[in-house]
Amino acid sequence: MKTTISSLKKGEKAIISAFDVASIPLKLLEMGCLPGNSVELLQIAPFGDPLYLNINGSHVAIRLETACEIEVEILTK
Amino acid sequence: MISKQNINVALIGNPNTGKTSVFNQLTGLNQQVGNYPGITVEKKIGFCKLPNNCKANILDLPGTYSLNASSIDENVVIELLLNKKDKLYPDVALVVTDVENLKRNLLLFTQIKDLEIPTILVINMADRMKHKGISLDIPYLESQLKTKIALISSRKGFGIDELKNLIVNYKSISNEPCLNASSIDPDYFNSLHKTFPNQLLYKLWLVITQDVNFLNLDRNEIRSSFTKSHSDLKRLQQKETIKRYQFINEVLKEGQKIDTTIATDFRSKLDRILTHKIGGYVIFFVILFVIFQSIFEWSKIPMDFIDSTFASLSSFASEKLNPGVLTNLISQGIIPGIGGILIFIPQIAFLFMFISILEESGYMSRVVFLMDKIMRKFGLSGKSVVPLISGTACAIPAIMATRNIENWKERLITILVTPFTTCSARLPVYAIIIGLVIPDERLFGIINMQGLTLMLLYLLGFGMAIFSAYVLNKILKIKGKTYFVVEMPNYKLPLFKNVFINVIEKTKAFVVGAGKIILAISIILWFLASNGSGSSFNDAEKIITVKNLENPLSELEFKNEVASQKLENSYIGLMGKSIEPALKPLGYDWKIGIAIISSFAAREVFVGTLATIYSVGGSDNEDTIKNKMQAEINQETGEKIFNFASGISLLLFYAFAMQCASTLAITKKETNSWKWPLGQLIFMSIFAYLIALFAYQLLK
Numbered sequence: 001m002k003t004t005i006s007s008l009k010k011g012e013k014a015i016i017s018a019f020d021v022a023s024i025p026l027k028l029l030e031m032g033c034l035p036g037n038s039v040e041l042l043q044i045a046p047f048g049d050p051l052y053l054n055i056n057g058s059h060v061a062i063r064l065e066t067a068c069e070i071e072v073e074i075l076t077k
Numbered sequence: 078m079i080s081k082q083n084i085n086v087a088l089i090g091n092p093n094t095g096k097t098s099v100f101n102q103l104t105g106l107n108q109q110v111g112n113y114p115g116i117t118v119e120k121k122i123g124f125c126k127l128p129n130n131c132k133a134n135i136l137d138l139p140g141t142y143s144l145n146a147s148s149i150d151e152n153v154v155i156e157l158l159l160n161k162k163d164k165l166y167p168d169v170a171l172v173v174t175d176v177e178n179l180k181r182n183l184l185l186f187t188q189i190k191d192l193e194i195p196t197i198l199v200i201n202m203a204d205r206m207k208h209k210g211i212s213l214d215i216p217y218l219e220s221q222l223k224t225k226i227a228l229i230s231s232r233k234g235f236g237i238d239e240l241k242n243l244i245v246n247y248k249s250i251s252n253e254p255c256l257n258a259s260s261i262d263p264d265y266f267n268s269l270h271k272t273f274p275n276q277l278l279y280k281l282w283l284v285i286t287q288d289v290n291f292l293n294l295d296r297n298e299i300r301s302s303f304t305k306s307h308s309d310l311k312r313l314q315q316k317e318t319i320k321r322y323q324f325i326n327e328v329l330k331e332g333q334k335i336d337t338t339i340a341t342d343f344r345s346k347l348d349r350i351l352t353h354k355i356g357g358y359v360i361f362f363v364i365l366f367v368i369f370q371s372i373f374e375w376s377k378i379p380m381d382f383i384d385s386t387f388a389s390l391s392s393f394a395s396e397k398l399n400p401g402v403l404t405n406l407i408s409q410g411i412i413p414g415i416g417g418i419l420i421f422i423p424q425i426a427f428l429f430m431f432i433s434i435l436e437e438s439g440y441m442s443r444v445v446f447l448m449d450k451i452m453r454k455f456g457l458s459g460k461s462v463v464p465l466i467s468g469t470a471c472a473i474p475a476i477m478a479t480r481n482i483e484n485w486k487e488r489l490i491t492i493l494v495t496p497f498t499t500c501s502a503r504l505p506v507y508a509i510i511i512g513l514v515i516p517d518e519r520l521f522g523i524i525n526m527q528g529l530t531l532m533l534l535y536l537l538g539f540g541m542a543i544f545s546a547y548v549l550n551k552i553l554k555i556k557g558k559t560y561f562v563v564e565m566p567n568y569k570l571p572l573f574k575n576v577f578i579n580v581i582e583k584t585k586a587f588v589v590g591a592g593k594i595i596l597a598i599s600i601i602l603w604f605l606a607s608n609g610s611g612s613s614f615n616d617a618e619k620i621i622t623v624k625n626l627e628n629p630l631s632e633l634e635f636k637n638e639v640a641s642q643k644l645e646n647s648y649i650g651l652m653g654k655s656i657e658p659a660l661k662p663l664g665y666d667w668k669i670g671i672a673i674i675s676s677f678a679a680r681e682v683f684v685g686t687l688a689t690i691y692s693v694g695g696s697d698n699e700d701t702i703k704n705k706m707q708a709e710i711n712q713e714t715g716e717k718i719f720n721f722a723s724g725i726s727l728l729l730f731y732a733f734a735m736q737c738a739s740t741l742a743i744t745k746k747e748t749n750s751w752k753w754p755l756g757q758l759i760f761m762s763i764f765a766y767l768i769a770l771f772a773y774q775l776l777k
Binding site: 027028032043049056060 | 180357442566
């Protein structure tokens with residue numbers, strides 16, 4: 001199974017590796033969600049969705065279904 | 078005033094960068110708010126004095142993350158920046174950025190710069206740099222970005238004079254672009270350049286990707302020869318975004334240093350508390366509770382004051398002016414009518430104040446985050462919370478606020494159910510009826526019963542909105558991708574000045590907008606109530622005299638009897654009487670019937686209507702509206718007209734009925750179809766009638 005943002009644990013950091021452009025809103029790209037940029041899972045909303053992320057310095061919340069589309073490589077501490 | 082000699086300045090920026098604060102700092106209260114023609118996007122223009130006797134028109138454009146528009150609000154920005162003939166086309170653009178989000182904010186800056194408009198980079202919130210361990214090499218950044226930089230704090234008010242100096246000298250700013258557009262896709266852009274050699278490539282690119290018109294170039298012409306599939310275009314847009322970020326990262330690597338050890342953890346601590354799985358909801362609920370309690374408690378005194386002032390003004394006018402038709406119109410039509418408008422001011426102002434504080438502080442985004450999963454179960458989005466809460470002020474801006482909901486089905490449902498939330502026009506109706514039928518006592522010594530009732534009515538509105546969303550979600554068959562991206566801004570202490578200006582503006586717009594309708598309706602009502610045809614109206618004195626031949630009335634009693642005989646047989650009285658059979662099972666009489674008819678265009682007219690009717694129907698002008706309503710007796714049963722059963726029934730009727738022409742108009746505009754507003758009107762009115770009927774029959 002591919003590792004995506006949805007598999008991150010709270011507080012974990014990762015590097016965005018790949019995604020299909022068509023399944024990601026442009027606005028998210030503009031906020032810095034691009035391959036090579038860092039992402040950190042800050043908070044998970046009650047009931048497990050949406051996710052509150054720090055992407056490349058931007059603080060954004062996205063839904064789980066979008067998070068599942070963004071592949072990442074988890075950084076080991 | 079807008080003048081051609083003035084420098085046209087456009088304020089552009091991402092949301093949450095303090096753009097509006099900069100606007101307020103530059104212009105003070107010297108602002109005009111209007112709408113862009115044909116669309117309901119707010120257009121704010123202000124005026125600002127600059128050094129060397131220069132003046133500037135400052136245009137505050139809607140907040141946008143980039144020039145790739147995803148809403149009408151963002152489209153406004155592109156339309157203006159591409160149209161050199163627009164009289165507001167900027168001589169200079171100020172791109173406002175937040176020092177803590179410089180990287181992301183610079184994306185928009187590079188796009189604006191590439192349009193060859195002189196662009197000043199405004200780095201706001203500079204007072205937080207030290208706190209966050211950020212240091213900037215301004216000369217380096219200026220040379221790399223080929224611009225002038227103003228380092229300011231709109232919050233602390235520093236850097237504004239320097240910014241004004243930069244505006245005056247805008248001509249010295251380079252027009253060189255940041256990104257060579259053809260580097261996005263050399264083959265494609267080179268052929269584009271060959272076909273339109275005199276046009277700026279980046280502008281052509283925007284015309285191809287965006288829904289805007291540009292100069293005399295026919296968009297279809299450009300598109301047909303340079304067509305690409307939607308996903309190809311998006312791939313190119315992604316490439317553009319990556320190129321821009323590469324450029325920005327390169328520049329910031331040298332120009333910006335962040336010492337992460339200094340930054341405090343305030344934000345994440347507060348986030349943990351405010352989005353806690355139990356605590357988060359408790360806090361949200363407590364905040365709402367406090368807001369509604371205070372709206373009721375704080376506005377009581379000013380409202381009573383306004384009410385009694387207008388009552389005495391009315392009697393003053395009828396005593397001091399020469400008796401006649403004109404005096405009657407003033408003392409019985411116009412003054413109570415205006416009073417009926419002004420009495421809203423305290424509650425509306427407090428409500429707008431609280432909403433503005435919630436938005437300014439950054440708390441609203443946390444609520445969106447907290448509520449999204451729950452709201453989705455009802456076919457709504459977490460973002461629907463903002464329209465539903467601001468719907469408590471007015472459904473019109475609330476329906477406009479649904480524009481940032483990405484998914485059309487979620488957006489449509491939000492639009493359709495928002496009118497159920499308790500808007501401020503319902504407040505005066507609720508306030509006066511609660512005051513009449515709910516005792517002013519305290520539960521457990523602290524909770525005000527009237528305030529509690531008000532809160533229950535608000536919850537009822539929300540509950541009904543959520544319930545109908547659930548039903549609509551099951552009925553409507555619309556498919557679409559559910560995109561959801563919310564920025565979580567930094568927490569900020571709301572600025573008094575911003576909140577104040579916002580409250581003044583919104584209250585003014587409401588009073589003037591609603592005021593015109595209410596005033597016109599009051600005058601028409603007064604006319605219909607003081608005129609009539611037929612002998613029962615014209616010979617009222619004779620009829621009353623004959624009726625009471627055996628036990629003569631005192632002069633005052635006689636006057637009152639004549640007045641009510643006349644009202645009952647006036648034009649409006651006949652109208653009210655004709656619908657009375659339909660309203661009787663709900664516990665209303667024909668006077669309330671008149672108020673309901675007249676408030677079908679705007680529900681806030683209810684109180685004003687009753688005020689006018691009772692002023693015409695009684696000889697005593699001195700009393701307040703509330704006392705007059707209290708004294709009304711049902712002639713058949715001898716009971717008070719406004720008793721517990723009829724009061725609750727009225728409250729429920731106003732809670733559910735669709736009585737707002739403006740909301741129907743905005744729904745039509747935003748959904749582009751008459752189907753939805755008509756559905757709202759029919760469903761809500763029938764539902765309101767049935768519920769009110771049920772409640773009265775149960776309680777009487």
